[in-house]
Amino acid sequence: MNDTERSAARMRSPEGIRGSLHDFLKIAVDKGAVDSVLAPVKVPAENSYAWILMNDPAVIESASPVAPVMPVQGAKALKSLTRKGKGESRILAVMRPCEIRAGIELMKLNQVHFDNIVLVSYDCPGAVPFQDYVKDPGFSEESFGKMIASGRPGEENIKPACGICTEFSIVDSDIHFGYFGVDEGSAFVIPVSEQGAELLDAIGLDRDAKIADWESEISSIRDKRTKKRTETLSAAGERIKGLDGLINAFRKCIGCHNCMSVCPICYCRQCYFDSEVSKKDPDFIFEIAEKRGAMAFPRDKVMFHAGRMTHMSLSCVSCGFCTDACPTGIPVAEIFSYMADITQPTFEYIAGKNNGEPLPLRKFEKKELPLVHEIVKSAEGEEGSDE
Amino acid sequence: MDKKYVPRITSFLCKWCSYTGADLAGTSRLQYPTAIIPIKVMCSSRVDPVFILRAFLKGSDGVLLGGCHPGDCHYETGNYHTRRRFAIVKTVFESLGLEAERIRLSWISASEGPKFARVANEFTETIIAMGENPVKKKIFL
Ligand code: SF4
Numbered sequence: 001m002n003d004t005e006r007s008a009a010r011m012r013s014p015e016g017i018r019g020s021l022h023d024f025l026k027i028a029v030d031k032g033a034v035d036s037v038l039a040p041v042k043v044p045a046e047n048s049y050a051w052i053l054m055n056d057p058a059v060i061e062s063a064s065p066v067a068p069v070m071p072v073q074g075a076k077a078l079k080s081l082t083r084k085g086k087g088e089s090r091i092l093a094v095m096r097p098c099e100i101r102a103g104i105e106l107m108k109l110n111q112v113h114f115d116n117i118v119l120v121s122y123d124c125p126g127a128v129p130f131q132d133y134v135k136d137p138g139f140s141e142e143s144f145g146k147m148i149a150s151g152r153p154g155e156e157n158i159k160p161a162c163g164i165c166t167e168f169s170i171v172d173s174d175i176h177f178g179y180f181g182v183d184e185g186s187a188f189v190i191p192v193s194e195q196g197a198e199l200l201d202a203i204g205l206d207r208d209a210k211i212a213d214w215e216s217e218i219s220s221i222r223d224k225r226t227k228k229r230t231e232t233l234s235a236a237g238e239r240i241k242g243l244d245g246l247i248n249a250f251r252k253c254i255g256c257h258n259c260m261s262v263c264p265i266c267y268c269r270q271c272y273f274d275s276e277v278s279k280k281d282p283d284f285i286f287e288i289a290e291k292r293g294a295m296a297f298p299r300d301k302v303m304f305h306a307g308r309m310t311h312m313s314l315s316c317v318s319c320g321f322c323t324d325a326c327p328t329g330i331p332v333a334e335i336f337s338y339m340a341d342i343t344q345p346t347f348e349y350i351a352g353k354n355n356g357e358p359l360p361l362r363k364f365e366k367k368e369l370p371l372v373h374e375i376v377k378s379a380e381g382e383e384g385s386d387e
Numbered sequence: 388m389d390k391k392y393v394p395r396i397t398s399f400l401c402k403w404c405s406y407t408g409a410d411l412a413g414t415s416r417l418q419y420p421t422a423i424i425p426i427k428v429m430c431s432s433r434v435d436p437v438f439i440l441r442a443f444l445k446g447s448d449g450v451l452l453g454g455c456h457p458g459d460c461h462y463e464t465g466n467y468h469t470r471r472r473f474a475i476v477k478t479v480f481e482s483l484g485l486e487a488e489r490i491r492l493s494w495i496s497a498s499e500g501p502k503f504a505r506v507a508n509e510f511t512e513t514i515i516a517m518g519e520n521p522v523k524k525k526i527f528l
């Protein structure tokens with residue numbers, strides 16, 4: 001969070017970033033700086049990864065802090081551990097930037113508590129689409145390995161959301177591992193928060209590396225990504241415009257609500273769109289079918305998606321889990337990111353930042369933000385109002 | 388559109404101001420269109436964005452949200468939240484290219500019977516000019 005004097009430690013490993021991160025978490029547990037680690041571990045069948053909370057050295061040995069796939073959003077794992085407040089033990093959690101940002105949104109929603117958590121992020125190359133990985137783990141492991149070794153973000157064989165991600169590097173974590181554009185086998189260990197700096201001191205990592213080159217590398221990648229994101233999302237926006245565009249975009253939707261259940265932001269125990277009240281009486285359905293001459297099922301797809309946009313787009317971190325989970329291949333994340341990139345600036349809000357700001361719908365200004373003011377004003381019609 | 392077309396305007400009105408304002412319009416014998424279908428809510432901030440979206444997607448030709456003037460909410464700050472909720476629905480409507488003109492927000496106090504009648508008339512005219520809500524013809528929704 002402190003942008004002025006960024007000094008970093010340097011770690012090296014023949015296994016690159018994965019090796020350095022792995023060494024780091026072993027040291028942190030060894031030296032007693034944390035009690036346990038939350039990180040991905042390959043499942044025994046070798047065809048997926050799972051979040052594991054571990055303090056057994058043997059298990060930690062098997063951790064894969066930089067996994068090629070993201071089967072479960074890390075913020076959800078954090079939520080399971082801390083939703084009732086801070087836990088007993090101090091946990092070091094290694095997560096992708098979008099997982100940390102989702103965790104921060106959940107913290108604002110009181111679903112995650114960071115008091116006993118040390119968040120470690122790293123320059124994220126992207127993740128392999130889950131279905132691709134499951135079909136051919138070997139190929140995916142290999143292409144992902146190459147991607148990491150290149151020290152650059154991936155371009156092929158990654159989730160579409162990753163390809164247009166602009167927050168692939170340092171976020172409001174505690175410690176960040178930067179390695180894009182850094183010489184092979186090397187990574188900068190950057191303290192982001194005070195807690196992070198203290199932990200680096202506690203385990204005796206000297207901070208004497210200069211990271212200006214890395215910083216400029218990151219910002220040049222970010223510029224390119226921003227351009228790509230804007231183009232991709234505005235094209236997506238055009239495709240879904242209008243009632244018919246929207247109906248078409250979700251025509252393949254089978255109403256399984258997978259996109260919602262994997263969404264880290266959607267934490268409600270009972271979603272309105274799954275509830276009894278959202279279901280209409282059969283008589284009513286007959287009535288409208290009669291009027292229109294026909295009626296397709298499942299119904300209310302537009303309502304579900306547009307409704308979710310009003311509920312969660314302000315907190316959307318564009319992690320792409322929704323697209324990954326959609327059985328019919330709808331680019332859900334692209335559509336929701338398109339919306340997020342409009343709603344968030346309207347409220348001068350950036351999801352995933354931990355700067356003491358509450359969620360936009362949890363607060364208000366008596367004299368509203370310019371864009372909000374304008375919208376409210378224009379909706380009031382001719383006679384205007386007396387705000 | 389034939390002249391007799393009466394649109395349906397689902398109107399969420401807060402109990403303390405706008406609903407009472409509508410009542411006053413009635414008892415003052417001010418004319419307002421039968422298109423207005425009032426739904427009493429305790430506060431305009433009770434109206435979740437999805438209420439508005441649902442009313443629209445179920446075929447309301449217009450959706451009106453009425454609350455106390457900012458600063459006068461019975462619950463003090465309710466309608467400041469309403470403004471933000473309304474802004475999010477409106478932004479979503481506009482960004483999706485749905486007809487955002489079909490949703491409207493108005494601050495009407497308990498003593499503003501004439502204002503209620505005026506808003507009701509004006510909004511109804513706007514909606515009549517726009518014609519029926521196209522969702523009513525859609526089979527895939
Ligand atoms: S995951 Fe895909 S099919 Fe399922 S509800 Fe979401 S968009 Fe529809």
Ligand code: FES
Pocket residue numbers: 401402403404405429430431432453454455460461462465466
């Ligand atoms: S009671 Fe009227 S807006 Fe809150």
